[in-house]
Amino acid sequence: MIQVEGVVKTYHDPTSRPFHALGPVDLLVREGEFVTIVGPSGCGKSTLLTLLAGLELPTAGRILVDGKEIRGPDRQRTLVPQSYSLFPWLTVYENVAFGLRLVGLPEDHVRSAVQHYLALVGLEGFATRYPNQLSGGMKQRVAIARALALRPRLLLMDEPFGALDAQTRQEMQALLRAVWQADKTTVVFVTHDVEEALYLADRVIVMTGPPGMVREIIEPPFPRERTLEVKDTPEFIRLRRRVTDLLQKGNFTLQNKAPL
Helix, strand or coil: CEEEEEEEEEECCCCCCCEEEEEEEEEEECCCCEEEEECCCCCCHHHHHHHHHCCCCCCEEEEEECCEECCCCECCEEEECCCCCCCCCCCHHHHHHHHHHHCCCCHHHHHHHHHHHHHHCCCHHHCCCCHHHCCHHHHHHHHHHHHHHCCCCEEEEECCCCCCCHHHHHHHHHHHHHHHHHHCCEEEEECCCHHHHHHHCCEEEEEECCCEEEEEEECCCCCCCCCHHHHHCHHHHHHHHHHHHHHHCCCCCCCCCCCC
16 A cells, blocks of 8 residues: 655755665555554654654655555545644544544444544534543544545554643553544554553554664564453563563664565
């Protein structure tokens, strides 16, 4: 579905030297996959999401979706940021409906979609609430429902649970996996949390940098229908230690240069 071919991103500032943030990166994300990306701060994880969303263009290389090069934003690629980005003056219902109305869908379709996705994230009884009446976890549920309501082919998530407390974060992880399995959307999820990356993913991309490059690709050997109890298994603990060691090493030999 998604091909990242030799992508490089360099930022130019007339007052300083150019900053080489990313690449070269070669990736392949298959349709319906849940891919997580971990790496040290400043390695270009969020930059890669920005490029996948079409909000910026690569300095070199190209990104293709179904063989067509990304040239800008598209409703088929939706980005969920860490900061919720809800409209405070709109109710939960109106926040989820906003994008659907923006693309001109009829009101009966809007109503049906909003009801479906609020039920999917467990907020069917909160449609008339405003964001300031919600907890952090509930706000993130609204943001996920709003993104999914547009039925994107690709859901991009930039540390969406980073501001949540530990218990709420685990609840949101379990919810997201359940929603993903129900909706079959392709997900690329950036996180600093190694445990979160392993629990959520079909494949974990371990990056290094800056500049950000793929260091290793790990496929957690757990069933897709997994519960939070998998985090207590010996294999999960072993993989968590392996990824943590990879992130902590300063000198390395780049592995897995071939596309994912």
